[in-house]
Amino acid sequence: MDAMIALAGNPNAGKTTLFNNLTGSRQHVGNYPGVTVEKKEGFYRYNGHRFNIVDLPGTYSLTAYSLEEVVARDFLIQERPGVVIDIVDASNLERNLYLTLQFMELGMPVCIALNMIDMADSRGITIDHEKLSRLLGVPVIPTIARSGKGREELTRAVVEILEKDTRNTEKRISYGADIDSALEEMAPIIEKARFLTDTYPVRWTALKYMEKDEQILEVGHNADASVSSRLEAIVARVADHIKQTLNSYPEAVIADQRYGYIKSILQQDVVTYGGDRNRLFISDKIDRVVVNRFAGPLLMLAVLFGLYQFTFTYSEVPVGWMEGLFGWLGGLVEAYMPEGLLKSMIISGVIDGVGGVLGFVPLIMFMFFGIAILEDSGYLARVAFMLDRVFHIFGLHGSSVMAFIVSGGIAGGCAVPGVMATRTLKSRKERIATLLTVPFMNCGAKLPVFALLVAAFFAEKEALMMFGITMVAWIGALLVAKFLRITVVKGAPTPFVMELPPYRLPTFKGLAIHTWERTWQYVKKAGTVILGISILLWAMMTFPGLPEESSRTFENERQTVLNELPIAVAQELQDSREGADLSDTARAAQARLYRIDSAEAEAALEHSIAGRIGTGLEVFSQWAGFDWRTNIALVGGFAAKEVIVATLGTAYSMGDVDPAQSQSLSQKLAGSPNWNPLVALSLIAFVMFYAPCFVSVICISREAGSWKWGLFSMAFNTVLAFLLATSVYQFGKLIGY
Amino acid sequence: MQFQTIIVIVIVAIAAFFMIRRFYNGIQKSSSSTCGCGCEGCAPSQKQNCTELEDKST
Numbered sequence: 138m139d140a141m142i143a144l145a146g147n148p149n150a151g152k153t154t155l156f157n158n159l160t161g162s163r164q165h166v167g168n169y170p171g172v173t174v175e176k177k178e179g180f181y182r183y184n185g186h187r188f189n190i191v192d193l194p195g196t197y198s199l200t201a202y203s204l205e206e207v208v209a210r211d212f213l214i215q216e217r218p219g220v221v222i223d224i225v226d227a228s229n230l231e232r233n234l235y236l237t238l239q240f241m242e243l244g245m246p247v248c249i250a251l252n253m254i255d256m257a258d259s260r261g262i263t264i265d266h267e268k269l270s271r272l273l274g275v276p277v278i279p280t281i282a283r284s285g286k287g288r289e290e291l292t293r294a295v296v297e298i299l300e301k302d303t304r305n306t307e308k309r310i311s312y313g314a315d316i317d318s319a320l321e322e323m324a325p326i327i328e329k330a331r332f333l334t335d336t337y338p339v340r341w342t343a344l345k346y347m348e349k350d351e352q353i354l355e356v357g358h359n360a361d362a363s364v365s366s367r368l369e370a371i372v373a374r375v376a377d378h379i380k381q382t383l384n385s386y387p388e389a390v391i392a393d394q395r396y397g398y399i400k401s402i403l404q405q406d407v408v409t410y411g412g413d414r415n416r417l418f419i420s421d422k423i424d425r426v427v428v429n430r431f432a433g434p435l436l437m438l439a440v441l442f443g444l445y446q447f448t449f450t451y452s453e454v455p456v457g458w459m460e461g462l463f464g465w466l467g468g469l470v471e472a473y474m475p476e477g478l479l480k481s482m483i484i485s486g487v488i489d490g491v492g493g494v495l496g497f498v499p500l501i502m503f504m505f506f507g508i509a510i511l512e513d514s515g516y517l518a519r520v521a522f523m524l525d526r527v528f529h530i531f532g533l534h535g536s537s538v539m540a541f542i543v544s545g546g547i548a549g550g551c552a553v554p555g556v557m558a559t560r561t562l563k564s565r566k567e568r569i570a571t572l573l574t575v576p577f578m579n580c581g582a583k584l585p586v587f588a589l590l591v592a593a594f595f596a597e598k599e600a601l602m603m604f605g606i607t608m609v610a611w612i613g614a615l616l617v618a619k620f621l622r623i624t625v626v627k628g629a630p631t632p633f634v635m636e637l638p639p640y641r642l643p644t645f646k647g648l649a650i651h652t653w654e655r656t657w658q659y660v661k662k663a664g665t666v667i668l669g670i671s672i673l674l675w676a677m678m679t680f681p682g683l684p685e686e687s688s689r690t691f692e693n694e695r696q697t698v699l700n701e702l703p704i705a706v707a708q709e710l711q712d713s714r715e716g717a718d719l720s721d722t723a724r725a726a727q728a729r730l731y732r733i734d735s736a737e738a739e740a741a742l743e744h745s746i747a748g749r750i751g752t753g754l755e756v757f758s759q760w761a762g763f764d765w766r767t768n769i770a771l772v773g774g775f776a777a778k779e780v781i782v783a784t785l786g787t788a789y790s791m792g793d794v795d796p797a798q799s800q801s802l803s804q805k806l807a808g809s810p811n812w813n814p815l816v817a818l819s820l821i822a823f824v825m826f827y828a829p830c831f832v833s834v835i836c837i838s839r840e841a842g843s844w845k846w847g848l849f850s851m852a853f854n855t856v857l858a859f860l861l862a863t864s865v866y867q868f869g870k871l872i873g874y
Numbered sequence: 875m876q877f878q879t880i881i882v883i884v885i886v887a888i889a890a891f892f893m894i895r896r897f898y899n900g901i902q903k904s905s906s907s908t909c910g911c912g913c914e915g916c917a918p919s920q921k922q923n924c925t926e927l928e929d930k931s932t
Contacts, residue, residue: 676882835901
């Protein structure tokens with residue numbers, strides 16, 4: 138049997154964990170609500186049956202309040218899955234069953250997975266799942282998605298439902314005399330006009346009209362404006378009556394009645410609480426300190442600083458190993474490969490370019506490990522909770538916080554999933570403001586750029602600098618958000634309620650998987666996109682090469698040096714090997730020859746396509762202190778931010794002709810006359826705020842529904858970054874830095 | 875023409891083709907994709923959001 142199975146439920150109930158468990162997939166699971174913002178599909182085979190499993194976004198209801206709810210509802214209605222596995226958090230049964238009821242009202246064949254039953258047990262909550270199943274009329278299977286407990290029983294129950302084919306058995310709940318009679322009045326109108334009956338159950342359509350569901354009202358109006366108006370008139374009449382008699386409105390009464398129905402079931406000894414039901418659970422006790430108005434923010438800053446301290450302290454040695462490895466590889470190619478373009482490409486384009494990016498893998502790994510601990514434990518959700526109030530001040534929504542964190546609020550994220558996470562925002566204007574500001578966060582691609590500059594110029598204060606960079610990114614993003622909210626995307630803020638998941642002790646396996654997934658993504662990107670761009674940029678830095686006349690000038694200079702030497706010294710130089718002891722005269726001559734070679738390499742690089750672009754941009758960039766090499770790197774950074782490090786690696790490698798001076802890129806930058814700490818600070822400011830990478834721009838355009846916003850983010854961010862970098866540089870110079 | 879130069883031209887051409895195709899796919903599929911964007915691109919990659927077939931029969 139082939140069937141489609143939908144996994145649905147409240148946010149953070151364990152849908153993605155169960156999905157991964159069933160399909161063998163490794164989709165990202167986070168201990169915060171809203172990990173899944175769009176549906177994901179996988180396959181599961183069981184005793185000859187083949188199930189197409191669809192993981193839907195977490196929702197609290199099926200009323201179109203947010204995009205997740207629309208995605209989930211549209212899928213259920215349009216695709217009509219064979220079974221909906223409703224993942225219910227056993228510790229929050231009452232709230233979770235609210236959604237279950239709505240599936241049943243929609244006539245969906247439901248199977249309840251009573252998930253995290255172990256956690257409920259530990260809280261002293263006992264659930265009589267058989268009784269609950271009898272009262273609701275659907276199978277209820279206790280599960281622990283993390284360990285796979287109950288998977289077999291759940292699958293058997295699903296097969297039974299599919300074999301019975303229990304479609305179109307819509308649950309009917311009483312919503313009180315006023316609403317029930319109105320629903321009865323609306324049903325024949327809908328049936329007679331065959332109003333949306335091909336898509337939705339009759340009573341359900343009436344109920345959605347009663348709930349003033351915007352999507353259904355729009356669909357209904359487009360389908361038959363006259364019937365829609367009649368239904369709306371009935372709703373208006375009932376609403377008026379309810380307002381006068383109960384001082385309420387139909388949506389609230391419907392919600393109350395649903396909860397009333399759920400309570401009536403649970404009170405029939407379905408749930409029993411051991412001990413004091415009102416006692417504080419461990420999570421609540423921890424939260425009294427962690428989200429405390431005064432201690433919470435201080436703790437948050439301490440955790441962030443601690444994470445950077447941990448990352449930079451422990452990654453220093455392995456980063457050194459990686460640099461050594463790529464240095465050794467470069468030396469190997471230098472020694473054994475004949476001179477030529479291929480050798481130059483391998484050393485300067487691949488080893489010094491891509492190697493520069495891969496050199497930071499240990500640092501990235503440590504950072505991801507730290508973030509995985511914060512995420513899996515549930516602390517990140519607390520950070521979002523604490524920042525909610527701050528976000529409101531700047532015209533953003535509480536849901537924007539998680540998008541910021543995912544994008545690199547703690548350095549190391551990625552703007553693309555951050556942009557996707559804005560789907561949880563209902564208000565379009567708040568969404569646009571968030572979309573345009575999440576790229577200011579310090580993603581994993583910017584991290585090597587900052588690490589490189591910090592190591593070169595602020596080596597003693599690495600963690601403190603990274604902490605400062607993070608703070609500046611947040612403050613900058615919030616100020617820009619405020620600016621956007623009072624100019625291009627004006628509008629009132631919408632309220633936000635956030636669910637705080639319980640603290641969980643991260644498992645070593647979970648941490649290892651999360652760390653590996655993200656690190657592998659970084660390595661894969663370096664080995665594909667960054668490699669491709671590095672090769673192209675190397676070609677742009679190599680061709681067309683020096684004009685013959687200029688080459689001849691350098692050759693003549695070399696010849697002049699050699700002609701001035703006594704024959705014995707010239708012979709000594711010719712016979713000398715790398716690292717061999719030379720006489721003082723020979724050493725001086727060799728230094729002069731290296732200077733000529735270096736000047737030639739520099740002239741060739743400046744004359745190349747990329748060099749000319751970089752030099753052309755110096756007209757503007759000199760105000761911010763950037764030379765033409767940095768300009769090339771920044772242009773490459775439009776494709777992907779890692780390219781900045783790769784391009785600087787290639788650019789400085791191509792001007793490097795003295796094999797005795799094998800230095801890391803940070804050492805080369807520190808020793809370059811064009812660089813100093815002020816230039817580094819200016820570049821950090823520019824990289825932090827300038828145009829998002831190409832993929833992010835596409836994603837912003839897609840999510841905003843127009844290329845206009847993608848292009849706006851490129852232009853606006855670059856101008857802003859340039860102004861900031863120029864201000865930093867010019868102010869620094871003014872105070873004599 | 876030197877052998878090294880020929881190899882370099884081929885490698886640069888492959889890299890250019892790869893990057894242009896990636897850029898084109900990114901723009902083309904950004905409006906039509908049903909699956910989401912990943913950090914490495916917006917193409918509707920099966921591996922990204924539509925997971926692969928896996929037999930877990932017991």
